[in-house]
Amino acid sequence: MKNTGIRIYFLYVLFFFIASCSGVKKNKAKVVFSHIPTEVADVEIDKLDNTSTLFEVSEQGKKWVDSIYDAMPIDEKIGQLFMVAAYSNKDEAHFKAIEKLVTENKIGGVIFFQGGPVRQAKLTNRFQAKAKTPLFIGNDAEWGLSMRLDSTYSYPYNMTLGAVQDLKLIEKMGVQIGEQSKRLGLQFNFAPVVDINTNPKNPIIGFRSFGEDKYKVTERAIALMKGLQSEGVFTTGKHFPGHGDTEADSHKTLPTVKFSKERLEMMEFYPYKKMFAEGLSSVMVAHLDVPSLESRKNYPTSISYNVVTDILQKELGFDGLIFTDALNMKAVSNVYKAGFLDLKAFLAGNDILLFPEDVPLAIEIFKKAYQDSLLTEKRIAFSVKKILKFKYLAGLNSYKPIELKNLYQDLNSSKNAALEYELYENAITVLKNTNAVLPIKELEKQKIAYVKMGDATNGIFISTLKKYAEVTEIADGSLDSLQLKLKPFTTVIIGYHKSNVAFRNYDFTDEELSKLDFLTKSNNVILDVFASPYSLLPITNFNNLKGLVVSYQNSAIAQEVSAELVFGAISSKGKLPVTVSADFVAKSGLSTEKLNVLGFTAPENVGMSPKILSKIDGIAQKAINEKMAPGMQILVARKGKVVFQKSYGSLTYEGEAKVSNTVLYDVASLTKILSTLPNAMLQYDSQKINMETRLDSMLSIFKNSNKKDIRFKELLSHYAQLQPWIPFYKATIDRNGNPLGTYYKKVMEVPYSTKVADSLYLRDDYHDTIMKRIADSKLLPQKGYRYSDFTFIILKEYLEKLTGKKLDELSYENFYKPLGANNTMYNPLEKINKNRVAPTEIDTYFRHQTIQGYVHDMGAAMEGGVGGHAGIFSNSMDVAKIMQLYLQKGNYGNREYFSQKTFDDFNTCYFCAEGNRRGVGFDKPQLGKSGPTCGCASMTSFGHTGFTGTMAWADPETEIVYIFLSNRTYPNDAVNKLSKGNIREDIQEIIYDSIEF
CATH class of the missing domain: 3.20.20.300 (Glycoside hydrolase, family 3, N-terminal domain)
Known part of the structure; x- marks a missing residue:
């Protein structure tokens, strides 16, 4: 039948x-x-x-x-x-044709293809309203609605x-x-x-x-x-x-x-x-x-x-x-x-x-x-x-x-990105890691180059790499010329970037394969592939590659997370889903070492509300609108992950140059804890000094002075009866504020080589005058908390006498280079272009020029820009690294810079009972109503603020790092509206309010 x-x-x-x-x-x-x-x-x-x-x-x-x-x-x-099939990006004729099928032919459903979410929703409502029996509505959303719709989220493939x-x-x-x-x-x-x-x-x-x-x-x-x-x-x-x-x-x-x-x-x-x-x-x-x-x-x-x-x-x-x-x-x-x-x-x-x-x-x-x-x-x-x-x-x-x-x-919730971070952290796969080239460590021994391959964007990858270390982009059409440029570099990262939308257009070109083969023979190459793993099939020899990473896609988060892996903020967990060679079969994948360096993620992944954090935007804009500062950088990290890093405004009120995350700010008194203090901790750690060490044993200039018996912990707790400061520059200018020829020259010549600003050189022996004036200065009549710049001017002198090296050299060698803090420096104009530096003032009283790239503090300027109390320029990311080093009690990148005990000793308030909130070198939360914080930080928290409108704060109890950098002193520092407006404190309060668990 x-x-x-x-x-x-x-x-x-x-x-x-x-x-x-x-x-x-x-x-x-x-x-x-x-x-x-x-x-x-x-x-x-x-x-x-x-x-x-x-x-x-x-x-x-x-x-x-x-x-x-x-x-x-x-x-x-x-x-x-x-x-x-229906398309929300077509015209009314198309919509009416579908509507006719709904009303006259009583179709059972609609599958939507290209268009947008709001347009599709409107059409869905329109068609459903016409349907006698409600319609099935469907989409191909294999990796999210973005497979078909614009303005929606794309998850990994x-x-x-x-x-x-x-x-x-x-x-x-x-x-x-x-x-x-x-x-x-x-x-x-x-x-x-x-x-x-x-x-x-x-x-x-x-x-x-x-x-x-x-x-x-x-x-x-x-x-x-x-x-x-x-x-x-x-x-x-x-x-x-x-x-x-x-x-x-x-x-x-x-x-x-x-x-x-x-x-x-x-x-x-x-x-x-x-x-x-x-x-x-x-x-x-x-x-x-x-x-x-x-x-x-x-x-x-x-x-x-x-x-x-x-x-x-x-x-x-x-x-x-x-x-x-x-x-x-x-x-x-x-x-x-x-x-x-x-x-x-x-x-x-x-x-x-x-x-x-x-x-x-x-x-x-x-x-x-x-x-x-x-x-x-x-x-x-x-x-x-x-x-x-x-x-x-x-x-x-x-x-x-x-x-x-x-x-x-609702379709573009911040939790989408939060999950995407987690997915890539678990997907990115390391297939080769000869001699543990990954993660890149011992940055002080590294010179890193980056070479791009592929025809898609690479901006997030390279910018994130540069947050970890100095990375130089190298390009040249000639292989021989390219290799000559790469010769000085210890490590070469090659990023292969292909479009996410390509089905088959992910293969290396013959020219790229030849280039890769050529470069791997003469360099320590790490290849990072932002494309299908099948793109590796044409590579016949992997022997010369030192590191091989498969990042699968070229999305922004994939690039960011992959850079984290290269420098150890995460370990590799992914396993290859397909076979690409006899050596790299399905399920291949190596685990790499995780270092305790700052990484990046979405706020939700560390228990913070992005919605509340977004309120920072309004506070920052208020500060700019009310001319409290022309621009600023703000960074928030928690549990070792940066979750908020933004720049606002411009370098000046008049200019069009916008602040970016790579702009450097004069951090003013943050210099104390970013440069001088960590070097003092090294000496403390090696027992060259202790909390009871007397000033006369540190520097001979104080042996017969009224300051000889000041103890180290009193000195750094601002509890030593020192004068707040002396305007040293005033003794070197005339009544009209012009530099005296006795002290200054417009061109460098012996013995006038201490550069104070453009075309302004101070006598080299004036440093001795500064130290003598400090030694001879009167003590305050009563013992109590009184902030003084003398503390760190003295400490700088001590460190340089003890080590035989200048403070800028000490900080670079001991901390900045191994930390990868390549954007932290004294005298930035010796290394970078002026347009990357925010100006701090239009000086009409001493240097008579716009101060941009030279330290704002006059005393530090008279020290050639290298002061113990001021002189550092940096950006929010680098400052965060150093604060994270402190939060981790001396360890960063799985390297111990100083002991936990040393940090704990310096983060102790020895004179709180006397009403002095200070730690040893660190500022601490207020004991009463007024102080440097929002009042919501824990008493174990620590940090510092700076005259130019800066703040760096860390809290061990919440694992929060908060950085605020600005040039509120531009064009002049007549009124500190930023401080009066509680801008830094209000932002800090938002940060604490955003903590959910």
Whole structure:
């Protein structure tokens, strides 16, 4: 009986095909058929189970399904089978065409393609309002809504997720995509792709696959599925029976899969079997030629009864919804006519016909088949009731329109980026690490170059690398000339950057392969690949590479996290999802050392609210608007991760030069804890001094002075009765404020070589005058807290006498170079361009010029720019490194600079009982109402403020580092409006308010 029915069916098909080719017009199908036996449809439907416990509905749900179905005429029932394509970036004519299909043909759903989220939401509301039975709405959102929609978030591709070993993160990604999908009114996300990509030449799957290992693919697909479906969004496993080992694109032609059925059951079917047991909602059937499953030559699986019904539904027992792949794809549309193709796909066992080309024509053809009993009521009911059941499960029985308010904000929550950081931290894979070249350590011994390959952007990668160390970008068209430039460098980082949107355009060019081979023979090269791991396939020799990193994609966060890995802020955890060479097979991946250096992440990942932190923007803008400072840098770090780093305003009120994170500020008194104090800690650590050391034993100039008995801890706690300061410069200028010729020359000559500013050189022996005036100065009448610059002028003198080196040299060698604080320096104009330095003042009283790149403090200027109390220029990132060093009690980059005991001794308030809040060199929170902090920092916190409008603060209890840099003294320091406005303190309060756990 079955064979007879099939023979008659093919006569029907042949007759209709001839008729359709003989001029049957769309929407006018008037073909007359003789009666056709119905045994095929009836017998096979009876063998299928449509009462799955996985997708069970309540009695109320069953009544809803039956009532809707029973009220539908045959046209509407057939209309439910179609899910048409819509684009929110097209015109009104397109929208009206879809609307007509909704109102006249009663289609069952819409799959949205390119457009935008708000436009799509409006169209969804519009179409749903016109629908008699609520529509299914779907998107391809394999890596998030951005796969189809602009202004939405793009998560990592499946290939990247294939490297992630923590499945909870992938499930979390599913949850977030599910939340966004639901917010946009979707019931279906046509994901995950469960194709096992065993063919590197696959032109259409590739990075859309989780990898080549069936177990790894399955684990990740299930994790993503569970996350999505936990939010009430149905998922679709695709592309059955398996598109992973093809070399043709089914959008363009019909790919062939030549494996035996046994191989397919063992490999390609494996994920589906496991996912069915876990509750996969639906399956999409691909357009493939699989001879072992379908004997008819070049007959697509999507319209094969044997594949869709016998194998998928009967053998594998799947009873969820079955979608065809898009029916406009050339694999089927070039061979079979619209409408006729739809009927073939439905009779094969599919429930929903995706992207049909001509719905009205198809409905006419279906109706004719129904009239002639080829298409039975039982077959229609089987799929339509299943569709209605899923609509009920999706809540469409009580449909509510999408709320448009805050839609963009809800879809682009900051938690998206927070998760992306975690995913890349777990995905980026190290394949080679000869002699532990990764992470790069001992920065004082390194000279690092960067060479770019590929045609995509690399800005975030290189800028992040430069936050860790001095990295020089090198480029040259000639290989020999390039190598000559690279000769002085100890390490060469090559970044290979390719566009994220490319399917196959990720291969190295022949020229790049030659360049790579040439450079690796003569340099210590670390290759970092921001592209598919398949891009490594053409490389035949990896022997000369010292380090090999696969970062998978070229997104901003991938670049940032990869730079973190290069310098040890994170360790590598990823495993290769596919084989790229005999040496680097699937599951390869080395673990690298994690160093305690600052990294980068989103606020949520360290328990802070980005919404509250965003209030900093308003405070900063207020300061600029009210001319408290022309610009500023603000940085916040917690738990060793920078979570907020922004620059605001301009270098001056008049200029157009904007502040960037690379601009250097005169940090004024922060110099005390950034330069002089850490060097003193080294001497303390080596027991050259202690808290009771007397000043006369430190410097002979004080042996017979009134200061000889001042103890070290009194000196650094500003508890030594010292005068606050002496305006040394006033003794060297005339009544009109002009420098006296006795002390200054306009050009450098012996003995006038101490540069104070442009064309202004001080006598070299004036330093002795400064020290003598300090030694001879009177003490304050009473012992008590009184801030004094003398403390650190004295300490500088001590350190230089003891070591025989200048303070700038000591700080650079002992701290800045090994820390990678290459933006921290005295006298920046000796190293960088002036336009990278914020000016501090228009001096009309001493130097008579704009002070830009020269220290603002007059006393430090008279020391040639190198003062113990002032003179350092830096940016927020470098200051944060040094504060993190303190927070970690002397250890940074897994290197001990000084002992924990030393730090604890210096961070002790020895005179709090006497009303002096100061630690030894560090400022501490206020004891009363007024002080340097918001009043919310813990008493173990420490830091300093600076006259130019700066602040650096760290809190061991909350693990917070807060940096504020500005040039509030520009154009003059007449009124400290920044301090009066409590700007630094208000920002600090916001930071503490943002802490959630």
